[in-house]
């Protein structure tokens with residue numbers, strides 16, 4: 331069994347990206363288990379606070395990453411880039427660089443947006459961070475859920491069958507990708 335930690339870079343209740351993460355948990359193939367972590371408990375990065383010891387939420391977040399075989403990040407896109415909530419979480423998990431929770435971790439990256447590009451630029455920008463964190467972000471396939479408001483119902487359930495199919499294929503590939511690093 332491969333155990334992955336998933337988190338979405340949005341804090342709002344009706345977030346499409348949180349909904350996409352829930353769909354991923356439900357559609358995960360045999361052999362893949364995705365636990366969700368809520369980034370609401372992760373404060374803004376502050377080196378002074380870090381020097382006094384990780385706050386409870388940060389410590390729990392890093393521990394959950396360490397215990398997981400891989401990480402699934404579900405990112406929105408804000409102003410053609412990665413939203414602060416997600417970047418901030420990655421920044422905490424990249425510290426300290428010598429023993430970062432994200433170092434050497436396989437990473438899956440997906441995202442949703444109501445626009446036509448489905449978080450493409452947010453994902454692209456986030457990928458750059460993995461050069462520094464030394465994480466192994468799966469290159470392909472990609473999953474960009476565009477026009478997200480048409481793909482989820484009012485309760486956040488994924489109702490678009492083609493998107494569910496792409497998500498299943500993504501998760502199958504991510505299971506194989508993660509296995510490569512956990513032999």
Ligand code: FNR
Pocket residue numbers: 339340341342344345346347348406407408409410411442443444445446447448449
């Ligand atoms: C957005 N949104 C947005 N969408 C997009 O596709 N490209 C963009 O550059 C932006 N920029 C942007 C900036 C800011 C500050 C906000 C608040 C929103 C729209 C965004 O995709 C939409 O609000 C999503 O619903 C956010 O994701 P969640 O919260 O639904 O997961």
